[in-house]
Amino acid sequence: MMLDLRPGSVVCESGTGSGSVSHAIIRTVAPTGHLHTVEFHQQRAEKAREEFREHHLSRWVTVRNQDVCRSGFGVSHVADAVFLDIPSPWEAVGHAWDALKVEGGRFCSFSPCIEQVQRTCQALAARGFSELSTVEVLPQVYSVRTVSLPPPDLGAAPGPDAGPFRSGAPMKEAVAPRLDLRTQPIRPDASCRIAGTTGPWTTGTKDECVATPTGCKKGHLSPGPEGEVGGESMSNCVPEL
The missing domain is CATH 3.40.50.150 (Vaccinia Virus protein VP39)
Structure with missing residues (x-):
């Protein structure tokens, strides 16, 4: 973000x-x-x-x-x-x-x-x-619980390194299996403080940086007998339109 x-x-x-x-x-x-x-x-x-x-x-x-x-x-x-x-x-x-x-x-x-x-x-x-x-x-207080999430779809093209993701595959096809509550019960919410x-x-x-005939707003100057300001010239500045 x-x-x-x-x-x-x-x-x-x-x-x-x-x-x-x-x-x-x-x-x-x-x-x-x-x-x-x-x-x-x-x-x-x-x-x-x-x-x-x-x-x-x-x-x-x-x-x-x-x-x-x-x-x-x-x-x-x-x-x-x-x-x-x-x-x-x-x-x-x-x-x-x-x-x-x-x-x-x-x-x-x-x-x-x-x-x-x-x-x-x-x-x-x-x-x-x-x-x-x-x-x-x-540090903040968190509510900890177990959830089932689908694997991310990175949109990889088919290839030897494409992994488990297929380009354009609907997300619903990659959804992880639902938890079997008979063998994997969801833990009750528990508040805990993360120390640190x-x-x-x-x-x-x-x-x-926008280049002008006299310089740019960052103070860079065109190469000349006086050298460069701040160790940089306008060679990497964006030309003024």
Whole structure:
């Protein structure tokens, strides 16, 4: 929701970790979108790549084993959104800007410590991101019960990696069998409190750069004897119509 994702979106993510967020992103952007996920630890990257294959999701995700703060996401100007869950997200803000499309995109970072949030917001503002916002996630009371849900229809085309989903198949054909209450009774509702620390989510927006004869609204200038402003020229700005 914070990243405005939809089917067809291209997303860059780091770190991959257990891949739980990656799976959620893939289900959101499929069948025409793609996820580029970067994991620093080699073993975690290999494990995530293996699980994506087992779950027949490989066609929608590219896993890279590298340091996103030093090497970036491995792509430039293709992403609609960037999500970070790393110890020092402020060090990857520049790479996030480069990965996002020239016409703009959304940024989101999860950090458990307010000091991380402060440094990330400073880096985002310095880089030119706008609409900066931080939302604190607090523990809530949940009602726990067992339900039967259909498997997701990702609209995959027929193929060796298509998995259990068929393109255009009606959802009713994929509905899971009903529970046999004689052997699998539904548990009664039970309220429980999920313990844990708060988790601030910081978001920002990369605005579109529009090139004009004298410069763009981000302060980038045409290459000239005086050099470039902010280390960037207007080569990646959208021409003014």
